[in-house]
Amino acid sequence: MSNRGTIGAIVYDLRASGVVRNLLRIARAARGAGLDFELWPLRGQGEFLQEAQDCAPLAPILGEQTTAQRDWDSLRHQRALADAIKVRAPALLFSAGNQMHWHVAKALLSLPDDKRPRALARASNAVVSLGRSNWLIRKALARQEAFQYRTMNHVVAVSGELRDQIEKGLGIDPAKLSVIPNGIDAQRFISPIRQAPSNDRPIILGIGRLSKQKDFITLIDALALLNTQPKPVLRIFGRGSEAWMNRLRARAHAKGVSDQVELLGHVDTVADHLQTADLFVSSSRWEGASNVVLEALAGGTPIVATKAPTGIAEVLAPLGEENLVPVGDAPALAQAMERRLALPRGSEALIQRARDFDLQRTLDAYITLLEQQLSSTPSG
Known part of the structure; x- marks a missing residue:
């Protein structure tokens, strides 16, 4: 494995979903490229648990399983998430899907500057505050979404349209945004x-x-x-x-x-x-x-x-x-x-x-991005 430091990938759990499926593909490719990529789900449960164990080191943050609603469970255990990040001290934190971005951002900001790793977010879903809900709800969500993306060092969107939403709808600096579309074998x-x-x-x-x-x-x-x-x-x-x-x-x-x-x-x-x-x-x-x-x-x-x-x-x-x-x-x-x-x-x-959406091209782009982000991390 690379000596450039560990990449810790955060996801809520390993249930069957597009977010988890894409994370496991990225994890397998990263390990194959010599990167020290680990999976850190908040909960070690879900249909893709065995596959996750087979493709990268797996270290759940919470040991027990739960049937709790995932947003509430994530909110309740933000302190455990922050403590895990502090103790494990990754060179790069990779928030793999939208559900965890806000919780990861809150956990990062609770850490002292010298204990806060560089963070990369994969924007996997549309900007909710640009949807059709009540304007008061949209306004509150916009603050939350802008906060989570501003806290990250870099954000990779899964489509050009989503990248534009994040830049223009939330006011995120375009210099910290890129696009890697989903790929398929x-x-x-x-x-x-x-x-x-x-x-x-x-x-x-x-x-x-x-x-x-x-x-x-x-x-x-x-x-x-x-x-x-x-x-x-x-x-x-x-x-x-x-x-x-x-x-x-x-x-x-x-x-x-x-x-x-x-x-x-x-x-x-x-x-x-x-x-x-x-x-x-x-x-x-x-x-x-x-x-x-x-x-x-x-x-x-x-x-x-x-x-x-x-x-x-x-x-x-x-x-x-x-x-x-x-x-x-x-x-x-x-x-x-x-x-x-x-x-x-x-x-x-x-x-x-x-x-046109070749999986290997997508995975190569993620490896390049991960290596770039590791190179931007101060050593020692």
Whole structure:
């Protein structure tokens, strides 16, 4: 390992999510490049725990597992986070996703100047204070978001649109901002079969955590508006609370599509499902940059998506603006879905677009950035 010092990567836990998946890819690449990269989740729990243990040294900050809400749990244990940073004394702290940035910033500022490491944040999601919530809430969130990014020495955004949001919306110095888009190992998802799948009924996929962000409520509403025959089946893959499962079931029942909606939880074989689906729909209200959109492209799966800030339009607009619809607009989403289902699959163009987001290029960019940040750290 490098003698330039340890990089400590902070994440809340190791649950199945895009943030964790991308962190583990970066960790494996960093270790392979000779960097002393370690994983420091606040909680050592989640579906990716074993994979994390296999790719980098793992040192959870809190030993016990919990079912507590993660924002509250992170707030309650800011002192433990600060103490861990002080004792472990990394050369560089890497905050891997939006959920932990504010807590990391607070922990850093609680430390004396000589105990405060250089900090790098990966901006993984849209700037919340630029959304559509109440203006008082937005104003409070803007202060919080500006604080967390100003505290960091450098911020890497996952899309150009997100970088612009952070600079112009929060007033962050552009000199401390850069962009590294998410990448994909396209070969892993490419199917040797390019023709449309022979499903008895069209299969539509929704993939992501059951949450307000992914907005499967609007997707179910759009499903109910489709005139496609035979009636499509909507399969939703993603972990979520029982409350969210019940909410989605109730919506499907209210819209008369209970027999068309399947809630299938987390799966490890996303590529197989994408390759045999007729359509993938990203109904998100906001994103940073969507891993699963890239995976669907690489699988040659037709896509309809909302113009969720940020990054979705950057990826999909070159394939046709007609496949992008306003956020939360069920009729527009249904119209785009119906139109796309009636068109040829067009897998070759989709796969070619996925190749523009080569994973190795993304990982090489992270290694370069990490080395630059280590070089900016005072020695001794």
